[in-house]
Amino acid sequence: MASIKDVAAAAGVSVATVSRVLNAHPSVSADARARVLTAVEALGYRPNAVARSLRTDQTHTLGLVISDVLNPYFTELARSVEEEARALGYSVIIGNADERPELQDHHVRNLLDRRIDGLLVSPTDGGSPLMLDAARAGTPMVFVDRWIPGVDVPVVRADGRAAVRDLVAHLYALGHRRLAIIAGPAATTTGSERVEAFRAALAEYGLSLPDVYIGQGDFQAESGRRVTEGFLDLPQPPEVVFAADNLMALGALDAVRVRGLRVPDDIALAAFDDIPWFVHTDPPITAIAQPTGELGRAAVRALVDRIEGRAAASVALSARLVVRRSCGEHLPRNRSTS
Amino acid sequence: MASIKDVAAAAGVSVATVSRVLNAHPSVSADARARVLTAVEALGYRPNAVARSLRTDQTHTLGLVISDVLNPYFTELARSVEEEARALGYSVIIGNADERPELQDHHVRNLLDRRIDGLLVSPTDGGSPLMLDAARAGTPMVFVDRWIPGVDVPVVRADGRAAVRDLVAHLYALGHRRLAIIAGPAATTTGSERVEAFRAALAEYGLSLPDVYIGQGDFQAESGRRVTEGFLDLPQPPEVVFAADNLMALGALDAVRVRGLRVPDDIALAAFDDIPWFVHTDPPITAIAQPTGELGRAAVRALVDRIEGRAAASVALSARLVVRRSCGEHLPRNRSTS
DNA sequence: GGCGTGGGTGTAATCGATTCCACGCCCCGT
DNA sequence: ACGGGGCGTGGAATCGATTACACCCACGCC
Incomplete structure (x- = not known):
């Protein structure tokens, strides 16, 4: 592979001049520039990013x-x-x-x-x-x-807090009172925050979040399945399962289906993180969509x-609730499509 | 960030020796090795991959x-x-x-x-x-x-040919005779090969693949939607749509649903490329799974x-058909789960 | 006419590693 | 006792770029 030296030799200039042409340095004569460019073209030269990185x-x-x-x-x-x-x-x-x-x-x-x-x-x-x-x-x-x-x-x-509040409002309006959550790992912020947001929103409706309704997942589908089975085995299973991410929601959906139960008739399901596939699942899943x-x-x-040396600030954008059919319907044509 | 020179200085040896220790060269005394390793540890030294790459x-x-x-x-x-x-x-x-x-x-x-x-x-x-x-x-x-x-x-x-043949056999057994395909871009091998495999398999059953039943897609969901709408608008729409990839299948599913039609009752659907989500769609989608x-x-x-200088050979593994419910069912409990 | 200025150019140092080569030393065989 | 063969080590070249510095030359100004 041709190096800058080959280009310099072919153009009859020094490597410094070649480098200057390549980096658009002003101090290069039109003649030299032209000769370098034709040499570059002829040799199919491409600068070695490794060497450049080492130097710069x-x-x-x-x-x-x-x-x-x-x-x-x-x-x-x-x-x-x-x-x-x-x-x-x-x-x-x-x-x-x-x-x-x-x-x-x-x-x-x-x-x-x-x-x-x-x-x-x-x-x-x-x-x-x-x-x-x-x-x-x-x-x-x-x-x-x-x-x-x-x-x-x-x-x-x-920031999903407002959206979680909207979700709880939606669930409450549908008549659900026993709400459970499949949490993510406590070591992650999203793992713990979503539980807290959920608990806080429930509190606004006078509902509590008992420990048995908090399942410990790991953001993977399998854990959603396992936790959901646990919920279904409870003497009094929850009416709603809220999965803290989309994969666990999928696992939950599986667990429900394996029992021969139906969403939302037997148990409602909602998820954090909306994904294109949620439109196509059976039923379409209500989710909190992040931007x-x-x-x-x-x-x-x-x-x-x-x-590049400028100040960088933290950013918090807000998530929003996308209602579909996995929690039940109050109005005949309520579902959103996005 | 500490460089090899700093390590050499700290260990009281030359850079060559440091390099030898780091690259497990045999000719280094136990004493020198130990001194280098402690220096590496103390400085938190990590070799610069950029420099190494330039040299090697x-x-x-x-x-x-x-x-x-x-x-x-x-x-x-x-x-x-x-x-x-x-x-x-x-x-x-x-x-x-x-x-x-x-x-x-x-x-x-x-x-x-x-x-x-x-x-x-x-x-x-x-x-x-x-x-x-x-x-x-x-x-x-x-x-x-x-x-x-x-x-x-x-x-x-x-190699999907055998699986495509299995798919066509499955479709034929279900009574489907008018089969259409959403093809990928002709410029890609998978785009053209899948159409050819489909056509060949149809021929084995005495079926033909008319041009109007070949829709031109681009492997993206939107094209699957568009092509499927075209199929549904035909005077005689196909009984089955076979999408050459999973995203176009999704678009097709959408298009069918938007018309208020149902899969598989009104039109059957199958896809090339199986993905975990196909188990959860409504209905679960029959697909050809690649390894x-x-x-x-x-x-x-x-x-x-x-x-590393050894000979490399081409490899062709075989794909297999995974039957679910999107093409209809002949036997009560026929669906596979994987 | 002399000198300052600045544009165009080349030489060489440099980045951080690897590795060839030479050197010193010790040990062993004869 | 002396020569040879390792072994351990350091010096220095090298990879392919960028760039500081010096130099040359032409031009313009006084």
């Missing part, structure tokens, strides 16, 4: 470590992150932590070794020493969706701000 | 350019690719082409500039000059799922073989 100490690359690529929410997040990054002249390397802290660490370490310019993380746990060190060492970093309390890193997330694309874009903008 | 001309990184990350099939493929690559000591950088040739080129160029060790591609089109040049220039490359004819690059793919994970792993192994 910039990779123009962002690292994105997400909890689970197979979760459509994170897939969409990853996509919007890459889009915005590309628009700003950065590439993205994605690391999939699979909800496993040690895998998360593996990716963080790998990305750091590659000297990425900044790191976008949706932490799987309460924060490994590695990540805390990186943050403290000044690696530009932004948390997205989930975050680690007590670390001085901007957070870009959706996922906007979240990803805002996170990239915040990170690039930090990288 | 290896990045231990694979590029993966896929057609559409939002398609669960490719998401799963990407995941399995990353897993296998990690097991073999490589990282993966994913580029999402979004079915757009120019975006595909952008990613290929970017990956090449980063001097990735090898490239895994599921081409969006018939092959840009850029990609052909790269292949000709000797960049280790493997095609996965889709490929470009006439290029000397190993292909790892699923996606195995495909991704085999592709990585083939690519790494090429990179």
Whole structure:
């Protein structure tokens, strides 16, 4: 593969001049520029990004470590992150932590070794020493969706409290009184916050959230199934199951179906995180939709701000309730389509 | 960030010795090794992968350019690719082409500039000059799922012909005679091959595939919707719609539902590419399942073989039919669950 | 006419690693 | 006792870029 030296030789100039042409430095004669450009063309020369990065100490690359690529929410997040990054002249390397802290660490370490310019993380746990060190060492970093309390890193997330309140209002209006939740891991902020938001909303309606109605999930489908089976085995099963993410909702739907029960007639179901598939499930699932694309874009903008020396602020966008048919219907034609 | 020089200084040895310790070179005294290791520990030193890559001309990184990350099939493929690559000591950088040739080129160029060790591609089109040049220039490359004819690059793919034949047998047994297909872009191999396999299977049953029953889609949901509407508007609509990928099947399902029709009673639906969500749709969708994970792993192994100087062969695994309820039922309890 | 100015250019240092080569030393065989 | 063969080590070249610095030359001004 041709290097800058080959181009210099072919153009009859020094490597410095070639570099200047390539980097649009003003002090180059029209003649030299033309000769360099034809040499570049003739040799099919492309600058070696590795060498450039070593010299400039910039990779123009962002690292994105997400909890689970197979979760459509994170897939969409990853996509919007890459889009915005590309628009700003950065590439993205994605690391999939699979909800496993040690895998998360593996990716963080790998990305750091590659000297990425900044790191976008949706932490799987309460924060490994590695990540805390990186943050403290000044690696530009932004948390997205989930975050680690007590670390001085901007957070870009959706605030679901209002939407959860709307959901509880909806459920209450449908006559439901015994509401249960499948929670995410307590080590994640989204795991604990959603339970708290749910509890607070229930309180507004004079309802409580007994411990037996809080199932411990791990954001994966299998745990949704397991927890739901537990709920169904209770002497007094809940009337509604609210899953703290879309995969657990899917597991719940499975568990209900395996028992030969029907949603929403026998038990209602709602989920946090709306995904395109929820329109097509049987029945379509009522969900709380995050502005996922906007979240990803805002996170990239915040990170690039930090990288390029500007101040970066935390962002909280709001989620909204999308009513479908999985909790029952009060009005004949009530369902939303989005 | 500490460099190898800092470690050398702290350990009281030369950089050469530090490098030898780090690379497990035998000729290092136990004493020197110990001093280096404590210095590494004390400084929290991590080798700079950029510098290392420049020197060794290896990045231990694979590029993966896929057609559409939002398609669960490719998401799963990407995941399995990353897993296998990690097991073999490589990282993966994913580029999402979004079915757009120019975006595909952008990613290929970017990956090449980063001097990735090898490239895994599921081409969006018939092959840009850029990609052909790269292949000709000797960049280790493997095609996965889709490929470009006439290029000397190993292909790892699923052969769906037998499964398509099984599908047609299933449909025929259910009494369906007018079968239509939503094809993918003709520029992709999967786009044209699936139509041909379908046509051949129909022929075995004495059925033909008239042009009006071949809709031109682009592997995205919206095109599935559009084509299906066209089918439904025909004087004699088909009894079955076979979508060449899962997203177009989803669009088709939508189109049917919008008309107030029901699957499978009014029209049957089947899809190429099985995904977890098909179990949960209304009705569960009969699909042809590719061994996606195995495909991704085999592709990585083939690519790494090429990179490390071994011979790499093409691989064709076989897809299989998964019968659910979207085409109707002959036996009371016929549906598979997987 | 001399000198300052600034544009165009090349030389060389530099980034952080790897690795070839040479050197010193110890040990062993003869 | 001396030569040879490792072994352990450091010096320095190298990968492919960027960029500070010096230099040359033409031009303009006084």
